[in-house]
Amino acid sequence: MMRVKTPPVVWRSRNHRYKLVGSKCKACGEVRFPPVHFCSCGGEVEEVELPRAGRLVSYSIVYAADEESRERSPVIMGLIDLGVTRVVAEIVDASPEEVHSGMQVEAVFRRIGEDGETGVIAYGIKFRPAVG
Amino acid sequence: MYVTRAVMEKIDRHYERGVKDLAAAVAKKALEGIDGVDYVLVASSLSYVQEPQLDLGAHIAYSLGLRGARAISVEAGEASGLAAVELAGALLKSKASRVLVIGVDKLTNFTSAETYAQLSLLYDEGVNMYSSGFGSVAGILMRLYMERYNVDRLTMAHWPALMHANAKHNPYAMLRFAIAPEKVLEAMPMADPITLMDSFPLGDGAAAILLESRPKEALAELAAVEAAVGHPNVAWSEDPLHIESLALAYGRLSEKHDLREVDVVELHDSFTITALMILESIGLAEKGKAAEAVASGRFSVNGDVAVNPSGGLKARGHPIGATGVYQVAEVALQLAGQFPGLKVEGARKGLAVSLNGFGSSSYVAYLRGVE
Ligand SMILES: [Zn+2]
Numbered sequence: 001m002m003r004v005k006t007p008p009v010v011w012r013s014r015n016h017r018y019k020l021v022g023s024k025c026k027a028c029g030e031v032r033f034p035p036v037h038f039c040s041c042g043g044e045v046e047e048v049e050l051p052r053a054g055r056l057v058s059y060s061i062v063y064a065a066d067e068e069s070r071e072r073s074p075v076i077m078g079l080i081d082l083g084v085t086r087v088v089a090e091i092v093d094a095s096p097e098e099v100h101s102g103m104q105v106e107a108v109f110r111r112i113g114e115d116g117e118t119g120v121i122a123y124g125i126k127f128r129p130a131v132g
Numbered sequence: 133m134y135v136t137r138a139v140m141e142k143i144d145r146h147y148e149r150g151v152k153d154l155a156a157a158v159a160k161k162a163l164e165g166i167d168g169v170d171y172v173l174v175a176s177s178l179s180y181v182q183e184p185q186l187d188l189g190a191h192i193a194y195s196l197g198l199r200g201a202r203a204i205s206v207e208a209g210e211a212s213g214l215a216a217v218e219l220a221g222a223l224l225k226s227k228a229s230r231v232l233v234i235g236v237d238k239l240t241n242f243t244s245a246e247t248y249a250q251l252s253l254l255y256d257e258g259v260n261m262y263s264s265g266f267g268s269v270a271g272i273l274m275r276l277y278m279e280r281y282n283v284d285r286l287t288m289a290h291w292p293a294l295m296h297a298n299a300k301h302n303p304y305a306m307l308r309f310a311i312a313p314e315k316v317l318e319a320m321p322m323a324d325p326i327t328l329m330d331s332f333p334l335g336d337g338a339a340a341i342l343l344e345s346r347p348k349e350a351l352a353e354l355a356a357v358e359a360a361v362g363h364p365n366v367a368w369s370e371d372p373l374h375i376e377s378l379a380l381a382y383g384r385l386s387e388k389h390d391l392r393e394v395d396v397v398e399l400h401d402s403f404t405i406t407a408l409m410i411l412e413s414i415g416l417a418e419k420g421k422a423a424e425a426v427a428s429g430r431f432s433v434n435g436d437v438a439v440n441p442s443g444g445l446k447a448r449g450h451p452i453g454a455t456g457v458y459q460v461a462e463v464a465l466q467l468a469g470q471f472p473g474l475k476v477e478g479a480r481k482g483l484a485v486s487l488n489g490f491g492s493s494s495y496v497a498y499l500r501g502v503e
Contacts, residue, residue, distance in 0.1 A: 032368060058279065060271025061324035074324075077268040079276070079367060086367040088269065096324075101279055 017124035020107055022085065024048040031085040052107040053130060054082040061096045080105060080127055093128035104130035133224040134350035134502070137162045137342035138461035143306040143335040143449030145240045151179045154338035155192045155236040162232060162340040163196070169342075170228035172196070172203045175216035175235040177453030180207065181250050182241040192234065206453075209254045209488035210402065212237075213339075213456020214495035217484075218357040220343050229345045235457030236338040247334055251452075255489050256364035267331060269366055269490065270403040271323030277373055277405055278325065281420035285325055289313035290427040291404045292329050292446050298433065299443020302473030304458075306335045306449035330404040330446075337451030339458040350502050352467040352482070354460070357497045358385040364492040375413040378487065378494035382414045385496050394437055395479035396466045398459035400487045401444040410485055411439070414496075438476040441466065459484035460497055467501040 023035035027043030031050070039045055059078040076091040076099055091099060092110060105127040112124040139161040141154060149157075155174065163169070174189040185191055189205035208215035213235040220231040239247055248266040255269065277283065293313045299305035311329065319327035343354060362377025363369045369376060385391065397416070401407035408422040416437060417425045425431065431439035442448040442462045445455060463482035465471040484497040 058272045058276035060268050060275060060326070061321070062268045062271065063321045063323070075268075077272060077323075079272045079372065088272070088365065088367045101275070 017112070017122070018109070020050045020052060020125045021047050022050050033085060033087045050087075051082045051084065054080045054105055054127070056091070056099070056101055056103045056105050056127075057081050057086065058101055059091060059099055061099075078105070078127065090126045091128065092126045098129065106130045133221055133343055133345050133354045134347050135341050135352045135354055135460065135464040135499070136344050136347045136350045137340070138351055138464045139341075140304040140339040140458055140461055141337055142304045143337035143451055145334075146336040147240060149336070151176065151183050151185065151188070151236055151238050152192060152195050154238075154336060155234050156196060158236075158338045158340035159192075159196050159232065159234055162342050166230070166342065169198065169201055169230045169232045171220070171223055171231045172198060172201050173206055173216040173220050173231060173233045174203065175206045175208075175212040175233065175453045175457060176237050177207055177209055177212045178247075178250060179236065179238040179453065181253070182238045182247075192236075208493060210400065210450075210452050211456060211486045211488045211493050211495050212453035213458070214357065214460070214484060214486035214497055215359070215456070215493075217341070217343075217354070217456060217460050217497055218359055218495060221354060221357050224343055224345045231343045232340060233343060233457055234338065234340045235451075235454030237451040237453040238336050239334045239451060240336055244334055254452075256492065267323035267326055267403070270331070270405055271326045273366065273372060273409070273490065274325050274330075274403070274405040277408065277420075277423075280373070281423075283420070283423045285317055286313055287423045287427050288404055288408075289316035289329075290423070291401065291407050292316050294426060294432060295401065295440060295444045295446035295448075298441050298474055299447030302442050302448055305443040305447055305473070306333050307443070307447040326403060326405075332402060332445040332450035335449040335451060337449060337454045337458065339454055339461050341457060341461050341464065351470065352464040353500045353502055355389060355498045355500050356385055357495060358382070359493065359495045360384070361493045362491045364489070366490055373409055373412070373419075375409055375487065375491035375494060377491040378410060378413045378485070378496070381494045381496045385498055389498055391481070391483070391498065394481045394483055396438045396441065396463060396476045396482040397485065398440055398442060398462050398483070399444070399485040400455070401440065401446050402450065402487075404446075406487070406490065407440075407444070409490070410487070414485070433474045433476060438474075438479070441471070441474045441476055443473075456484065456486040456495065459486060460499070463497075463499050467499055
């Protein structure tokens with residue numbers, strides 16, 4: 001049993017997952033992804049599209065991945081600095097040997113999971129080594 | 133308020149016993165010769181997934197023959213145990229004079245792979261949506277630590293080695309054998325640079341403490357408990373290696389109490405990196421220096437301050453929602469000179485530190501010895 005990805009759950013998170021939409025505080029400018037309802041300063045927030053290129057701060061090569069990711073194991077997870085904020089996301093199109101801290105990465109749209117019982121497929125943003 | 137009883141079950145794969153059985157085993161001993169309690173607080177977390185029972189506190193209280201007592205269920209992820217102790221403290225300051233706190237949790241009703249997947253529920257949805265597996269965030273943090281501070285993998289491995297050396301003497305610990313630091317590097321990779329030996333074993337457990345406002349005798353005084361919530365996602369921390377919520381909770385505590393020269397600490401080493409981050413976030417080690425300090429013996433039982441003489445989450449074990457109650461029981465027994473494993477001689481001041489995840493919430497309990 002994992003986090004349940006029923007159709008309503010997948011549907012309501014589509015915006016931030018499909019387009020890399022986060023929240024930005026109207027008072028202090030703090031940016032968050034996934035978006036939050038209130039800034040940590042207490043300010044109100046608005047939606048903002050995040051930059052699609054960033055720098056890999058650190059990463060992990062994950063072997064004991066969940067059942068649904070196991071066929072792709074190992075999975076590389078990274079902490080990415082987008083300038084306005086940082087995100088944790090999967091790194092694709094790179095082997096463990098190619099990945100290194102400090103490398104430039106860019107966002108791509110990929111399948112991120114499927115619920116075994118309902119068959120619902122979720123898509124979202126992942127990052128790959130920057131091309132060019 | 134005072135800790136007057138402290139009871140623990142050995143953490144293990146208790147296939148033959150359920151949540152109620154484990155809770156009853158510790159509660160029975162904690163209540164021996166006691167004429168009723170005002171409140172029963174039941175801390176549990178993963179059992180809500182593995183052995184679902186809603187209104188767990190009331191069901192357990194009744195199963196203990198405590199009809200008419202007041203019961204509260206406390207769920208705060210990995211910090212559930214200390215969250216229940218904090219709430220017990222508030223009740224003792226207002227309307228209760230005797231409170232039983234039970235920590236109980238179940239991690240072995242499913243396969244290990246299923247259990248690790250369930251444990252990702254402890255983390256924020258934003259980190260979670262990739263189904264990347266338990267340990268991925270810890271792996272990111274560990275690499276960041278090693279690269280930023282130029283610490284090699286073998287130096288980091290002294291933490292699990294120390295925990296195993298301590299747990300060997302603790303009859304309630306799950307993993308009672310010593311390991312060499314080199315063995316940590318040879319273990320199965322989990323979330324590189326993390327191996328399976330950097331994380332806790334999956335085991336069930338239960339612990340109970342009795343807290344009283346004015347007892348005739350006690351194991352230790354529960355001087356105060358502080359808490360704070362913080363970033364649910366490490367990507368949001370200004371410095372992902374600094375646990376802001378813990379520094380805040382610890383700061384609140386140290387404003388009111390002199391926490392210098394603490395003798396014994398039981399802290400939340402869910403991973404090797406979590407232990408180092410905690411040591412640095414509460415100032416027991418300088419930033420970037422905790423790993424070397426561990427390797428040099430500063431936190432061994434005969435070092436400057438004994439950290440996790442129980443063996444910690446790594447080797448004593450980590451029955452998620454029960455762990456905080458184990459920690460308080462262990463610190464209280466150390467201060468009373470009655471801990472059945474490695475003893476911290478002459479200990480007068482002790483801390484228990486518990487987190488959920490990497491600090492989505494943090495709790496610190498301060499205990500003092502009694503004459
Ligand atoms: Zn703000």
